[in-house]
Amino acid sequence: MVLAKCAWGAFTARNAAQTLPLWGRLRFPRRLLRNLTRVNGNASMPADPAQSVAVLNPLPPPYTGRFAPSPTGPLHPGSLVAALASWLDARAAGGRWLLRMEDLDRPRCVAGAADTILRQLEAYGLQWDGAVVFQSTRDDAYAAALDALKAHGKAYPCACTRAQLAQAPRNPEGERIYPGTCRNGLLPGAVARAWRLRVSPGTIAFHDRIHGELSQDVADEVGDFIVRRADQLFAYQLAVVVDDAWQGITDVVRGADLLWNTPRQMVLQTLLGLPSPRYAHVPLVTNAAGQKLSKQTLAPALPLTGCSAVLAQALAALGHPPPAWLVGATPAELLSWAGAHWQIECVPLQSAIAKPTP
Numbered sequence: 001m002v003l004a005k006c007a008w009g010a011f012t013a014r015n016a017a018q019t020l021p022l023w024g025r026l027r028f029p030r031r032l033l034r035n036l037t038r039v040n041g042n043a044s045m046p047a048d049p050a051q052s053v054a055v056l057n058p059l060p061p062p063y064t065g066r067f068a069p070s071p072t073g074p075l076h077p078g079s080l081v082a083a084l085a086s087w088l089d090a091r092a093a094g095g096r097w098l099l100r101m102e103d104l105d106r107p108r109c110v111a112g113a114a115d116t117i118l119r120q121l122e123a124y125g126l127q128w129d130g131a132v133v134f135q136s137t138r139d140d141a142y143a144a145a146l147d148a149l150k151a152h153g154k155a156y157p158c159a160c161t162r163a164q165l166a167q168a169p170r171n172p173e174g175e176r177i178y179p180g181t182c183r184n185g186l187l188p189g190a191v192a193r194a195w196r197l198r199v200s201p202g203t204i205a206f207h208d209r210i211h212g213e214l215s216q217d218v219a220d221e222v223g224d225f226i227v228r229r230a231d232q233l234f235a236y237q238l239a240v241v242v243d244d245a246w247q248g249i250t251d252v253v254r255g256a257d258l259l260w261n262t263p264r265q266m267v268l269q270t271l272l273g274l275p276s277p278r279y280a281h282v283p284l285v286t287n288a289a290g291q292k293l294s295k296q297t298l299a300p301a302l303p304l305t306g307c308s309a310v311l312a313q314a315l316a317a318l319g320h321p322p323p324a325w326l327v328g329a330t331p332a333e334l335l336s337w338a339g340a341h342w343q344i345e346c347v348p349l350q351s352a353i354a355k356p357t358p
């Protein structure tokens with residue numbers, strides 16, 4: 001449902017009801033729980049929380065959202081917008097909000113960055129639930145998932161180097177489409193480097209709560225993608241799918257730069273028998289040159305003082321500008337107002353918005 005106007009003065013109980021999760025659209029079949037057990041079969045892994053819920057309570061699982069930064073540097077105003085949207089969507093639904101450090105790519109991680117991120121989230125009032133999960137401790141679960149794919153012939157070794165793939169065509173996102181060189185076996189003398197997923201032809205359709213109905217033929221537009229990299233690190237796509245299911249994530253709210261990762265993740269979810277969360281991709285924050293704010297574009301770190309002004313700008317970037325009477329409010333007061341007025345329908349569709357200046 002699209003509201004005619006996101007007018008906060010007209011906020012009513014009817015609007016509040018629209019923020020409730022649509023549980024009927026989530027699927028948690030029994031087959032999934034068996035598969036989760038298999039994927040997380042290592043005895044050292046924590047018990048899957050979705051399992052105990054399913055046994056004790058026939059109701060669907062409660063809203064569980066997450067924020068998953070990479071500790072490659074401090075958060076910047078762009079990452080605040082994504083964290084804030086995810087936090088507000090969870091809190092407005094009365095749900096949990098988990099924190100996962102995506103530190104798979106060890107060479108890119110920066111010592112101390114994870115602690116800095118925690119301090120930044122605390123300064124902005126974005127409190128998380130439970131213990132922080134570090135992907136660097138989860139290799140056994142990713143290995144189990146990859147083994148399951150291999151056992152079903154869905155993953156195969158690839159010997160291609162970056163140079164060998166340099167002539168492959170690119171998709172609209174600028175990624176090289178894998179031409180399937182190693183799909184039917186390695187060429188004589190070739191040495192396996194990475195592992196790729198064998199993607200079946202067909203369109204993956206999904207609903208994004210902000211962007212609407214979308215679809216992609218992953219086989220045509222991406223090709224067989226990497227699930228374990230040549231440097232032996234597990235690929236982001238595999239890890240995020242395994243972790244979202246293991247943590248019982250029902251709702252992913254993240255930056256629009258990850259929008260076209262969603263069909264790939266859904267392919268993996270289907271193959272592994274895991275549920276697909278609901279997805280919402282919020283606009284990216286760009287700098288004056290139109291570049292996404294990131295470490296590469298020298299985005300400034302989120303300051304630990306003057307947080308209210310930065311938070312107000314982030315709320316405005318999400319289509320929820322605080323009213324004038326909240327000028328001078330604390331972060332907690334701003335978040336309280338925003339949580340009561342959150343409507344994801346009011347988040348702008350554009351993938352680039354004005355930079356909130358700290």
Ligand SMILES: [Zn+2]
Nearest residue numbers: 158159160182
């Ligand atoms: Zn190859």
